[in-house]
Amino acid sequence: MNIRRAVPEDASGVAKVQVDSWKTTYKNIVPDEYLNKMTYESREQKWKEIISEKTVYVAETDDGEIIGFSNGGKERTGKYPNYNGELYAIYILESYQRKGLGKLLLEPIIKELKQKGIYSMTVLVLEENGSRFFYESLGAKKIDTVEIDILGKKLHELVYGWEDIRTIV
Template sequence: MKIRKATSTDANAIAKVQVDSWKTTYRNIIPDEYLNQMTYKSREQKWANIISKQSVFLAESDEGEVVGFSNGGIERSGKYPSYKGELFAIYILAKYQRKGLGKLLLKPIIDELIKQGIFTMVVLVLEENRSRLFYESLGARVIGIEEIKIYEKRLHELVYGWDDIRAIKQ
């Protein structure tokens, strides 16, 4: 596997990973109506915009297929003043999960935050998403709960925090 920084030409591949991974990860958690309306085209436009402004990293298979991505930066909500960084997204296609890619995709986000003098980070994860165990295995702890609504369904996002992201790299 190869990890590299995304360029504008990667927006379509990132969109495919996001849509496909949402449809496997969030099936029976997020309403089907929401998942069914997600398209590669709509997400491609979103990711083209994000890539131009934020750090996005890709995981490519040996065959050059984009199989995962991560995105992070400065914490966005302001609700957790002790935490300056945020992992905005990390998604990996189902057949590539549980092979160490998550940690590989987290590393460049952490490296960029550390270069900015940021040593704390949050990530928001749906409570029903089993991937939250990944963050717990890396030392994150729940520091808050947010309620969100998707198509009239109320869901809880657990806010995980790391007090020192340098410990994750070990």
């Protein structure tokens, strides 16, 4: 297992992880119509842009298959003045979950935030997504709930925060 910074050529692998993990993680949460419209091709183009501009890390097997990724940076909403950083995403293919990869993918994001003088962080997670327990186990505290709409279905995102990310890993 290897964790490294993503390069634009990783976009197709990252897109595959995102689409596949959304279809397993959010099945029966997010409308099927939305999940069925997600394609590798559409996400690949988006990830090329993101990887070129933002911090993204990938987890890959020994033979180079991308099986997970994370990205993060400055908090995007401005709604949480006590939290300057944000974990935008961690996605791991279902067959590789619960093996410690989440922490391994979180570490370089935290390291980069600390290098920028950012010591607090938020993450948003759908209320029905069991991965919220991962964040709670790492000391995140619920600081807000936000309602979102996906194809007419109202969902709640929980906003978790760490006041000091130096205590996480």
